[in-house]
Amino acid sequence: MDGTLVDTEPYWMATETEIAETHGGTWTHEDAMALVGNELIVSGEYIRNRVGMQQSAAEIVEMLLDGVVAQVRHAVPWRPGAREMLLALHAAGVPCALVTMSYQRLVAPILEHLPPETFRVIVTGDQVEKGKPHPEPYLTAAAALGLDPADCVAVEDSPTGVRSAEAAGCRVLVVPNHVPVPAAPGRHFRDTLEDLTPADLGALG
Structure with missing residues (x-):
């Protein structure tokens, strides 16, 4: 988040x-x-x-x-294209999970700006024993969605989050923000979430 x-x-x-x-x-x-x-x-x-x-x-x-x-x-400072991407995924029926190290009381006022069930699963930092970069947050989210982590795409902006998603076995799309994320095999990069479609995410190998 x-x-x-x-x-x-x-x-x-x-x-x-x-x-x-x-x-x-x-x-x-x-x-x-x-x-x-x-x-x-x-x-x-x-x-x-x-x-x-x-x-x-x-x-x-x-x-x-x-x-x-x-x-x-x-004020909720949405990243460029983020809200539009979430709305497109919701409209396409793609099951989504929010995996964040923030606590529930910070997540709630942000979710108020999205349609209900935009996220079918929400995993916050106060719900897991081991946070990012440990894989537990993403493993928890995939299990709650009833999906194999290998069939999930994690969208991340930090090295800590990327390591967590990779350790869980997710495919990873990196959209760097405040801290650089080094390139590595299997990591996909975009400068922004603008114009990112559900099909784009599904095509990530």
């Missing part, structure tokens, strides 16, 4: 910076980039150690979510 369907990464980065500065620390662009695609609890622990905060990683995650949810409720 974050960085692929909606460009919430600037929201996360702004919130991380605010938390760090409020607690007497500093936050760099390199720090922000290190957290892209991570499990939130991993990000919370990183911030805790980097800034020297007394709060637990779980408490810091809630602080992060408070900041990002507030911004999403003000």
Whole structure:
């Protein structure tokens, strides 16, 4: 979701910076980039150690979510072509799953802008024991859809997400955003989701 369907990464980065500065620390662009695609609890622990905060990683995650949810409720920053792609898949009857390391309370206000059942399955970071880059999130989603992961296409924007999808056995379409994703055998790349059709996704080998 974050960085692929909606460009919430600037929201996360702004919130991380605010938390760090409020607690007497500093936050760099390199720090922000290190957290892209991570499990939130991993990000919370990183911030805790980097800034020297007394709060637990779980408490810091809630602080992060408070900041990002507030911004999403003000405006949902759709990535170019993302909403149109989802609507086309929905109209074509293609079963879709949302696999995100964000928590349910951030997902909900974004899904309000899509037709019901756009995603038949939703796997969030607070529903899995091991988040990306572990394959559990994508394995969970494929199983809930009743599909073999090899018959699924994962659309990802970060190296962490790509590794998770590949480890689960999914085909992967990479649409890089804030962090570069290295080329590798089996990875398909596009600059944007604009004009991407269900047939295009189905043709990925």
